[in-house]
Amino acid sequence: MKICLAANIFPPEVGGPAPYAAALRDALEQGGHEVRVVAFSRYLSVPTGLRHLLYTIALFRATRGVDGIIAFDVITVGLPSVIVSFVRRMPVVARVGGDFLWERYVEQTGDLVPLPAFYAHKDRWRTSDRFLKTIASFVLGHVRVAFSTQWIANLWQQEYGLEASNVRVIENALPPRTESAAPLKKNFLLYGRAIKLKNVEAFTRAFEAARKNFPDIELECGKIAQENLQAKIRASYAVAVPSISEVSPNTVIDAIRAGKPFLLTKHSGYAQRFGDLGVIVDPLDERDMQRGIEALVDPDTYRKYADRILAVKETRTYKDIASEFLRLLTESSSGPLR
Structure with missing residues (x-):
């Protein structure tokens, strides 16, 4: 054709x-x-x-x-x-x-x-x-x-x-799994377009509130080329997608491929599709986003999601x-x- x-x-x-x-x-x-x-x-x-x-x-x-x-x-x-x-x-x-x-x-x-x-x-x-x-x-x-x-x-x-x-x-x-490294720090990645629906300001406030309880966590924001983002995800601690809504965010797919737990808005097609692999939060509730951040900081919760992601065998080309x-x-x- x-x-x-x-x-x-x-x-x-x-x-x-x-x-x-x-x-x-x-x-x-x-x-x-x-x-x-x-x-x-x-x-x-x-x-x-x-x-x-x-x-x-x-x-x-x-x-x-x-x-x-x-x-x-x-x-x-x-x-x-x-x-x-x-x-x-x-x-x-x-x-x-x-x-x-x-x-x-x-x-x-x-x-x-x-x-x-x-x-x-x-x-x-x-x-x-x-x-x-x-x-x-x-x-x-x-x-x-x-x-x-x-x-x-x-x-x-x-x-x-x-x-x-x-x-x-x-x-x-959903490409095959990529090799990833154990994180050297507890850094959460929030990269994407600088637009309002990404909800960066509210999430940053929630992150700073969580940081008072866990001073060693870090937040990385901004815009980055896709190939560089994938490399960062492979070396990261977790990925954050706290948008007001996201239909099918590529970042979640990249996180799954790299075996990294994620935080995701509840207003997303992937909250239904991959909801058991990450922490789902209300993007309009800063306290709930703080809860989600702190949940991923907990070693047992983090390992639970990481193990679930590693158990995913599905691929799609x-x-x-x-x-x-x-x-x-x-x-x-x-x-x-x-």
């Missing part, structure tokens, strides 16, 4: 979707498929509106002779993908590993509302939020959707009224993921959306 990846970002840019898109491209090409990538980030220096137009034109040109599009969201690249699909008469599969509408709302308003509550309190929404939801609903009516977790799939099926026949869960990769996307594209080509 000839496939076009409509990506938000792509390496060397940093961010969860970038390495995913690159790894999916590589797996598809290794399977003998031709892949073209069109990255939206190339147009970020252009004023909004115009950048979307230019991206749609670029996507149209790149999809000549292509059998289908895999879009990495439902708004930024999802809408151009659907527009192009109308002209090219080709199927589109939209991957959902986050919620752009919610992320945008939190970042612009500073209202730290968890993802499930965001849809339950539309009275807080602005006109632009309602407009973008209308766009998302339109796009979702013309694509098949691949969610990264059952948690976000359930939420969106209820909110957008998606037909079960048009929905699949394609989980993220990008070859598996590529096969599932191909199957979904084939289904989209052979039958109408319902």
